[in-house]
Amino acid sequence: MSKNNNKFYITTPIYYVNASPHIGHTYTTIAADILARYHRMIGDKTFFLTGTDEHGAKIEEMAVAAGKEPQVFTDEVAASFQLAWDELNISNDNFLRTTDSGHKKAVQKVLQYLYDKDDIYLGKHEGLYCRGCEQYLNEKDLVNGLCPDHKKAPEIMSEESYMFRLSKYKDVILEKIKSDEFKILPIERKNEMVSFYEKEGLNDISFSRKNVKWGIPLSWDASHTTYVWADAFLNYLTGLNWDGAVDRIPEMWPADAHLMSKDILRIHATIWPAMLLSLGLPLPKTLFVHGYFLIDGQKMSKSLGNVIAPGDLVKKYGVDATHYLLASATTFGKDGDVGWGKFDEKYNADLANGLGNLVARTVTMTGKLRDNGGELAEASSIIDLKNKLKKYNNLFFDLSIDAALFEIWDIVRSCDKYISDNTPWKLIGIDNKRAGEILYACLESLRIIAWLAWPFMPYTAEKIWDSLGLNSAEELEKDFFKEIKWGGLKTDAQVKKGDSLFPRLEK
Numbered sequence: 001m002s003k004n005n006n007k008f009y010i011t012t013p014i015y016y017v018n019a020s021p022h023i024g025h026t027y028t029t030i031a032a033d034i035l036a037r038y039h040r041m042i043g044d045k046t047f048f049l050t051g052t053d054e055h056g057a058k059i060e061e062m063a064v065a066a067g068k069e070p071q072v073f074t075d076e077v078a079a080s081f082q083l084a085w086d087e088l089n090i091s092n093d094n095f096l097r098t099t100d101s102g103h104k105k106a107v108q109k110v111l112q113y114l115y116d117k118d119d120i121y122l123g124k125h126e127g128l129y130c131r132g133c134e135q136y137l138n139e140k141d142l143v144n145g146l147c148p149d150h151k152k153a154p155e156i157m158s159e160e161s162y163m164f165r166l167s168k169y170k171d172v173i174l175e176k177i178k179s180d181e182f183k184i185l186p187i188e189r190k191n192e193m194v195s196f197y198e199k200e201g202l203n204d205i206s207f208s209r210k211n212v213k214w215g216i217p218l219s220w221d222a223s224h225t226t227y228v229w230a231d232a233f234l235n236y237l238t239g240l241n242w243d244g245a246v247d248r249i250p251e252m253w254p255a256d257a258h259l260m261s262k263d264i265l266r267i268h269a270t271i272w273p274a275m276l277l278s279l280g281l282p283l284p285k286t287l288f289v290h291g292y293f294l295i296d297g298q299k300m301s302k303s304l305g306n307v308i309a310p311g312d313l314v315k316k317y318g319v320d321a322t323h324y325l326l327a328s329a330t331t332f333g334k335d336g337d338v339g340w341g342k343f344d345e346k347y348n349a350d351l352a353n354g355l356g357n358l359v360a361r362t363v364t365m366t367g368k369l370r371d372n373g374g375e376l377a378e379a380s381s382i383i384d385l386k387n388k389l390k391k392y393n394n395l396f397f398d399l400s401i402d403a404a405l406f407e408i409w410d411i412v413r414s415c416d417k418y419i420s421d422n423t424p425w426k427l428i429g430i431d432n433k434r435a436g437e438i439l440y441a442c443l444e445s446l447r448i449i450a451w452l453a454w455p456f457m458p459y460t461a462e463k464i465w466d467s468l469g470l471n472s473a474e475e476l477e478k479d480f481f482k483e484i485k486w487g488g489l490k491t492d493a494q495v496k497k498g499d500s501l502f503p504r505l506e507k
């Protein structure tokens, strides 16, 4: 892969370890993986961070319910996330756990810094607290007295607490959101935040807990632990090996994109930038808010008990197909209903009968052509490659991953149509030259499809190159912007049949 001077730092939220991952978490993680792989492919210096959020009242409660020490409990659940991401071939550069000692020390250092500059002060906090969200809720956010996400009534809490001067940063953050210096995408989410700031403003917020033992103690008052979100946000910096010193910022900071769904947008667009401003550090460039995976119209979530585990998808469809099915499940940024029926249908249509079948029949016909004394022959492009690449790259820069995927499948469909229109199988042995040209055009399109599909489905891309007699490592060494041109395949390429890419599902 080529190298350039651009950098790309992408993160997922760090997931709570109250239960193993489901395909909602997997969706964010796969999306981040796709974006990270794309940026590596085009030669950017890339860092992809994910991890687990392990402190706080909710986890403490779950550990007690499981009859385990919190550390033992969190070790087990964090391991289930790591295992899931390994099984899914996720290319994260680090996996940050908030119980790591380096992270904990940095959090203490940062809070001490904020306390010393008087952005944290001792006060009292009263309000309605939802443990599911680990947040205070406003009365008017409740639906029939319940948290809309967790469907539980919040507890009334009143406690002595160290407060963070969130209100002080309202105007600066709002300005940065409006000007897109601190960009929130899609646009409707930006508008939602602007209106939140304009209508409700920001109040100072409780940054410590006296009644939660499972947390990072404040360095100046160990009778309080750190509010779990203050602890969690700092992962985005400690995951880059930051030790909490404001004069030593990691070179990959600021993040180019923090991915998340809308459940945690508001807190990311308020407390996190305020903490960074207080520390004198640059804000992340973009918060990208994708939609929810819904099951029968309800958000898929552990607390609602309607989840699908990523391992079940991998078992049924394989790793790359799971990436495809999740990445294409809905428009990136919009909610979408998911379910086994839809996954099955899409697997068969797009993968088994689509890309898989295109590779299999093109390779088989090439074998027949050669058995009949024919050879591949150079042919002009059957796709408008320049435009296609432009579109594909622009979609990636807008983080429109499902649309980029659609562009690739548009080439698959063009090849299918080209084959049906030109019937190369009828020409073999009759007009070998023409058959050789038609098949060359399809194989060369497949070589390019493999490139474009690599960020989404790396194993599949490599298998396609292998079928075309190409060495994946050599292909990936190429400069994406300069060397992805029509005509790279040699006419004497050692085209060979591999295992079926996407075996049809048994009824």
Ligand code: MSP
Binding pocket: 012, 013, 014, 015, 016, 017, 023, 024, 025, 027, 028, 053, 232, 233, 235, 259, 260, 261, 262, 263, 264, 291, 292, 293, 294, 299, 300, 301
């Ligand atoms: N620990 C906090 C995040 C701290 S980041 C500094 C947290 N954890 S979580 O386990 O609840 O994860 C929430 C995130 O998981 C969502 O923002 C989203 O990325 C992903 N998803 C969880 N359920 C989802 C759906 N049903 N659909 C899509 N994404 C979902 O919040």
